[in-house]
Amino acid sequence: MSNRRDFIKYSGLATGGLIVSNSLSASTNDSPKPKSGKSTKMKLTFRPYDLQLRHVFTIANNSRTTTPVMLTEIEYDGLVGYGEASMPPYLGETQKTAAEFLAKVDLSQFGNPFLMEDIIAYVDRIAKGNYAAKASVDIALHDLIGKIVNQPWHKLWGLNPAKTPNTSFTIGIDTAEVVKQKVAEAEVYKVLKVKLGRDNDKEMIKTIRSVSKTPICVDVNQGWTDKQMALDMIHWLAEQGVVFVEQPMSKLAVDDIAWLTQNSPLPIIADEALQTVADVVGLNKIYSGINIKLMKCGGMRNAFKMANMARMMGMKVMIGCMTETSCAISAAAQLSPMVDWADLDGNLLISNDIYDGATVVDGKITLSDLPGIGIRVKKGAAPKS
């Protein structure tokens, strides 16, 4: 989409590089060397957007046909970084709360986008919560930095793009006939994901197994209340080729979950029990692993820290998503070479994506070579005016 802009960008980089390489001056916060040759400030803009779901989406407590998101952009020195906040209603954020939050974000005070640690700490201090809104700034900032250095984040993080995992694909709860049909349509995926925690759990699994041998991931969304019943169910699920069980019981039932993890034949993964960086240490020895979601933890920087931390503690790592465009999905996909399992199907569930980015090839997450988070605006999709 931007041959000319890229050309200007890299010409500028060449000149800037020569100058920098011949000086040994002290780095300072407030003296950026803009490639355009004139002083510049980061500028954050945002607009609401409603994702149209291909199918009615049902989880334990509700059904819906759209997901509200906020699309962000950070402009700096002729480049634009893209970000996104996805706000499924059950998490409490809305386009209104995100707009209020983002209106308070003033990035012009920072000399340059590389001051990530400071910028993200500043954004985090603006208000409590608002993790999706915070993630939308973090993602746009990462996209911008990747574009400045002309590298995708998986490379800046030192990850091997060949090691991306398969993504699971969610099969919504529905009648047996519809479930069978959805499973048939999902043939390309190497892992299916099912939301359990209702009274028809075994029926759902049996329905899928009647037509498919594909491994299944199970997300209970805190739906089970008795630990012995949960353990019995997990034993049964293990026999059915289930790979792991996410958040089987309430996040408050810490002792029960620790007991489950100790006795379970399948890994027990924390989802609702986990918000962001500070929570990871406390989950060691209680869960087998964590499900990292950008919208929950505040973005890519926290996600990378959490993944590393979990690895250092010997925990499994899963990366998940909300219903999102290819913007937030591709951002999460940058991290995916270092996870055990990925559930990055959010962009596949919508009909009005406006970005091209990471794709799924034969069930496997496949990263683009584009810099930053690896996306570009789809041809024909209206860019922000």
Next chain:
Amino acid sequence: MSNRRDFIKYSGLATGGLIVSNSLSASTNDSPKPKSGKSTKMKLTFRPYDLQLRHVFTIANNSRTTTPVMLTEIEYDGLVGYGEASMPPYLGETQKTAAEFLAKVDLSQFGNPFLMEDIIAYVDRIAKGNYAAKASVDIALHDLIGKIVNQPWHKLWGLNPAKTPNTSFTIGIDTAEVVKQKVAEAEVYKVLKVKLGRDNDKEMIKTIRSVSKTPICVDVNQGWTDKQMALDMIHWLAEQGVVFVEQPMSKLAVDDIAWLTQNSPLPIIADEALQTVADVVGLNKIYSGINIKLMKCGGMRNAFKMANMARMMGMKVMIGCMTETSCAISAAAQLSPMVDWADLDGNLLISNDIYDGATVVDGKITLSDLPGIGIRVKKGAAPKS
């Protein structure tokens, strides 16, 4: 030193950037796009070098006037990344063991230097131990990558170069007159470091306090054996303006150290108790913080992970060094904006440094704007042939 090479480099980047930005192809491990336009492989070379110490260096168990190091280079696509292994004799590595280890490292099997996680895991698997030799590869790799993207690592890590700490400066154990003279010479430093753990600990501190009010860091190198005596001493040290105490007792005296940490008025920092990434979790609640050294943990990648991990657990972070050239010191300095305390005086203690890099300005670590680890070969210093 390399206007012409930089010019070729950035011209190449411009072209490569345009091509990459207009394709959305899947990333692969084995299809690098060399900027020089022809296929290229990473090539590691190394040579021994002996650092000449400005003063005889005495710690608890020995004295010496030189420190053997190994200087490494990774060449790729017309660029060279510099690394270094420093091997003070008490740690067990020598120029011979490093040469043997480095001779086994074959980087030509990796498609490009960005595959850091894989490359470092491969190097780590070659043999146990050899952390300094491993660090010399890791540092050169980081330097190379930073040069490819034309950014120093503190920027790629998102750290603010204005937040570098003061470095401490080590005052060796000596006669009262010599100590006073050394303290006077060290006037520019905002923190002094003293090795204790002998029978003249109080005398040493009193001698310094007779001529200076500068805050002091204390490194006991496991020298104290009785926890109550250690606590009494720490209380006394706190009254003398000491900032923290490093490794007061044997790393094996875990219960005693946990008790000390709980009761100490000063932070207790792990040094000998800590080798690398896997050890950090186990030190939580036992020590107040950790001293990260590149030569101990295997390099910058592990150091960054460890620093983040310690932060997430609420622990203090210190970055230390061996006697090193400005190569390894500048590599460590890249991380210093995120630490509480730095002890990066290794390059100040030698008379035959061959690199310019991070400097100390008014006691504060000051990063260069150079890409990678931020160094260049000193004018007149013989580069490797």
